[in-house]
Amino acid sequence: MAVAGYYTPTHVLFGKGAEEEVGRELKKEGATKVLVHYGSERIRKTGLLDKVISLIKAEEIEVFTLGGVVPNPRVSLVRKGVEMVKEHGIDFILAIGGGSVIDSSKAIAYGGVYDGDVWDFYSQKAVPKASMKTGCILTMAAAGSEMSDSSVITNDEGGLKRGCNTDYCRLRFALCNPEFTYSLPAYQTGAAIVDIMMHTMERYFVKGETLSFTDNMATALLRTVVQWGPVALKEPENYEARANIMWASSISHNGFTAFGNCARGDWACHQMEHELSGMFDVAHGAGLSAIWASWGRYVYKEEPSRFVSFGRDVFGLAPTGDDDADALRAIAATEEFFRSLGMPVRISDFGISLTEEQLEELSVKATFFGKRTLGQFMKLSHDEIKDIYRAAK
Amino acid sequence: MAVAGYYTPTHVLFGKGAEEEVGRELKKEGATKVLVHYGSERIRKTGLLDKVISLIKAEEIEVFTLGGVVPNPRVSLVRKGVEMVKEHGIDFILAIGGGSVIDSSKAIAYGGVYDGDVWDFYSQKAVPKASMKTGCILTMAAAGSEMSDSSVITNDEGGLKRGCNTDYCRLRFALCNPEFTYSLPAYQTGAAIVDIMMHTMERYFVKGETLSFTDNMATALLRTVVQWGPVALKEPENYEARANIMWASSISHNGFTAFGNCARGDWACHQMEHELSGMFDVAHGAGLSAIWASWGRYVYKEEPSRFVSFGRDVFGLAPTGDDDADALRAIAATEEFFRSLGMPVRISDFGISLTEEQLEELSVKATFFGKRTLGQFMKLSHDEIKDIYRAAK
Numbered sequence: 001m002a003v004a005g006y007y008t009p010t011h012v013l014f015g016k017g018a019e020e021e022v023g024r025e026l027k028k029e030g031a032t033k034v035l036v037h038y039g040s041e042r043i044r045k046t047g048l049l050d051k052v053i054s055l056i057k058a059e060e061i062e063v064f065t066l067g068g069v070v071p072n073p074r075v076s077l078v079r080k081g082v083e084m085v086k087e088h089g090i091d092f093i094l095a096i097g098g099g100s101v102i103d104s105s106k107a108i109a110y111g112g113v114y115d116g117d118v119w120d121f122y123s124q125k126a127v128p129k130a131s132m133k134t135g136c137i138l139t140m141a142a143a144g145s146e147m148s149d150s151s152v153i154t155n156d157e158g159g160l161k162r163g164c165n166t167d168y169c170r171l172r173f174a175l176c177n178p179e180f181t182y183s184l185p186a187y188q189t190g191a192a193i194v195d196i197m198m199h200t201m202e203r204y205f206v207k208g209e210t211l212s213f214t215d216n217m218a219t220a221l222l223r224t225v226v227q228w229g230p231v232a233l234k235e236p237e238n239y240e241a242r243a244n245i246m247w248a249s250s251i252s253h254n255g256f257t258a259f260g261n262c263a264r265g266d267w268a269c270h271q272m273e274h275e276l277s278g279m280f281d282v283a284h285g286a287g288l289s290a291i292w293a294s295w296g297r298y299v300y301k302e303e304p305s306r307f308v309s310f311g312r313d314v315f316g317l318a319p320t321g322d323d324d325a326d327a328l329r330a331i332a333a334t335e336e337f338f339r340s341l342g343m344p345v346r347i348s349d350f351g352i353s354l355t356e357e358q359l360e361e362l363s364v365k366a367t368f369f370g371k372r373t374l375g376q377f378m379k380l381s382h383d384e385i386k387d388i389y390r391a392a393k
Numbered sequence: 394m395a396v397a398g399y400y401t402p403t404h405v406l407f408g409k410g411a412e413e414e415v416g417r418e419l420k421k422e423g424a425t426k427v428l429v430h431y432g433s434e435r436i437r438k439t440g441l442l443d444k445v446i447s448l449i450k451a452e453e454i455e456v457f458t459l460g461g462v463v464p465n466p467r468v469s470l471v472r473k474g475v476e477m478v479k480e481h482g483i484d485f486i487l488a489i490g491g492g493s494v495i496d497s498s499k500a501i502a503y504g505g506v507y508d509g510d511v512w513d514f515y516s517q518k519a520v521p522k523a524s525m526k527t528g529c530i531l532t533m534a535a536a537g538s539e540m541s542d543s544s545v546i547t548n549d550e551g552g553l554k555r556g557c558n559t560d561y562c563r564l565r566f567a568l569c570n571p572e573f574t575y576s577l578p579a580y581q582t583g584a585a586i587v588d589i590m591m592h593t594m595e596r597y598f599v600k601g602e603t604l605s606f607t608d609n610m611a612t613a614l615l616r617t618v619v620q621w622g623p624v625a626l627k628e629p630e631n632y633e634a635r636a637n638i639m640w641a642s643s644i645s646h647n648g649f650t651a652f653g654n655c656a657r658g659d660w661a662c663h664q665m666e667h668e669l670s671g672m673f674d675v676a677h678g679a680g681l682s683a684i685w686a687s688w689g690r691y692v693y694k695e696e697p698s699r700f701v702s703f704g705r706d707v708f709g710l711a712p713t714g715d716d717d718a719d720a721l722r723a724i725a726a727t728e729e730f731f732r733s734l735g736m737p738v739r740i741s742d743f744g745i746s747l748t749e750e751q752l753e754e755l756s757v758k759a760t761f762f763g764k765r766t767l768g769q770f771m772k773l774s775h776d777e778i779k780d781i782y783r784a785a786k
Binding site: 002003004005006007008009011012013014015016017018021211212213214216217219220221223224227228240243244247248251259260 | 396401407604613621
């Protein structure tokens with residue numbers, strides 16, 4: 001097995017009132033001019049934005065603001081942020097929000113120290129060599145961007161959604177108060193739970209050697225989310241549920257659940273979903289939920305026993321000895337769980353009827369115009385990807 | 394619950410050949426003069442020291458060496474290291490070894506940027522405000538010092554063993570090759586397994602709220618070690634066993650298994666063991682093994698259900714409904730597991746017959762001459778500690 005890397009330098013402060021530390025954390029990082037980046041006006045209306053600004057100013061740090069990040073964040077707004085950074089000499093990007101805002105902040109931080117167009121990093125024309133410092137106040141638990149090396153941005157022209165992964169964009173700090181997720185609507189909570197689970201499931205379903213330690217951690221994380229997810233849906237202000245889900249979201253995507261495995265994950269479903277939400281702007285977690293079981297049924301024969309272990313350790317399904325049947329039961333249990341969260345398990349559940357042309361366009365985009373396969377558990381060509389999109393229709 | 398902190402900035406490279414990265418990692422850290430600190434002559438004899446020195450020199454970094462670290466590392470050698478740092482303008486401490494060498498390196502790194510005597514930090518006369526940069530090549534898996542904020546040093550005069558915990562001493566990098574632990578003798582492997590488990594058990598046994606996520610992670614970690622520990626004892630060159638144990642050692646002590654809990658842990662057994670090994674120079678893990686079950690039987694009534702969960706989730710003991718009996722079964726199962734590793738479960742198993750005077754001396758030292766209680770699960774006074782030492786006799 002190759003040398004495994006693990007690098008999670010983000011200083012996490014977690015719990016009620018964690019956001020109060022924002023001024024002190026920025027001061028410690030030596031910030032002098034901060035861009036506060038956020039999405040919905042909810043951040044302003046609830047008073048959080050004003051509170052944060054005054055905490056920062058109390059440390060004699062200058063504040064600029066840029067709101068308006070949308071789900072599937074756009075490169076156009078990122079470019080605006082980069083301009084602000086260069087115009088004002090901003091030296092720190094503070095995200096207030098969830099994955100979209102953090103990903104957008106990471107992109108601004110790449111662009112702020114780059115002479116070309118920031119989209120170069122997402123279209124793989126260039127590789128980042130540095131980044132500005134970033135931090136966040138987390139108000140949603142799903143994407144895990146607060147500890148991850150990943151940033152996903154959508155290009156307004158053509159709806160291409162692309163990721164860029166480097167250690168440079170790991171946040172300096174993440175202030176995580178689970179109370180901020182109380183107001184998350186049920187649909188978004190459901191999508192979040194799927195997203196969190198999928199970050200670990202993408203890493204769990206690899207073909208080849210895995211570290212037993214990591215398998216045990218991955219399934220313990222998934223069990224925890226399966227336990228607390230429905231509680232959060234039923235009781236949105238249950239602190240314990242929200243706290244367990246929030247911390248799971250961070251750990252699920254920081255690399256821990258792939259440590260020492262033969263590969264960093266499969267990621268076919270994520271890439272297929274990126275095209276889907278690029279085209280239809282559906283919630284990322286909901287898109288994953290609509291695709292996963294079709295992917296599972298298409299690929300499980302590559303190594304049914306992996307699905308059997310998954311079913312046993314996550315859903316408590318005792319193996320019967322018939323691996324194929326047990327694998328299918330595990331997939332069905334997962335699908336059933338996603339459905340119980342109010343999530344789509346087919347693309348048609350969104351009210352979308354995919355045409356043949358759209359199936360082709362999705363598959364073409366997902367394979368970079370046929371230039372790459374997707375997946376590691378099973379390597380999928382353009383035609384196989386199209387089969388899965390069709391099965392998920 | 395208070396705001397929880399999590400900070401594990403150490404860049405981990407893990408697997409066969411991880412040590413090859415040492416020169417590049419030091420270069421990245423900007424090191425120009427490195428003190429290579431190690432313990433036994435085995436490091437030299439196996440050729441590892443020469444290999445590391447030439448990898449460092451290849452990056453045009455100057456190398457100084459200081460060997461001779463012993464288990465329960467001495468402040469006298471630390472002081473020598475601090476002198477070398479100040480004399481030669483050394484800017485990085487590289488440990489090659491396990492917990493003792495890393496702890497000694499951390500102490501040198503504290504002392505290297507301090508005007509007073511480094512023991513001040515361990516005797517609580519002063520609090521560190523900074524540290525030099527440190528890294529390690531890990532050759533033993535037990536103490537978890539490679540990712541922890543902790544350093545424990547013994548004062549040659551009086552046998553006082555004291556810890557100092559701050560985030561300043563978190564290593565910059567840890568190069569972890571499980572193959573280096575193949576040659577660890579059975580006794581040390583057994584002691585290591587207990588030490589690893591105890592770092593999580595000390596955190597698990599707290600009285601009050603815990604995060605369900607963290608409970609699940611803690612018990613998954615313990616189950617993994619319970620599975621692979623005996624394999625490593627039987628087949629010392631089983632890579633899978635050694636790898637699982639090595640990674641467990643790092644995660645068990647980096648703070649992860651206490652995240653979001655009401656307290657950072659109990660730590661009474663650790664503090665009692667520190668006095669024991671300070672007085673008799675026994676292996677730390679073996680000392681913990683000799684004490685733990687006596688501690689468990691003394692304190693379990695504070696909250697038997699915690700021991701019941703522990704027995705269920707770590708050893709698969711189905712609860713019967715009689716919490717007291719189940720708690721005692723869990724303690725007995727743990728004791729039996731330690732014994733199966735060839736570890737002492739009483740102090741007399743070391744061949745030590747504690748006298749009344751020694752019992753008193755241990756209890757006096759453990760309580761800082763009666764100035765503190767030990768433990769969180771149950772707060773223990775001098776007399777109670779003496780009872781536990783006596784029960785463990």
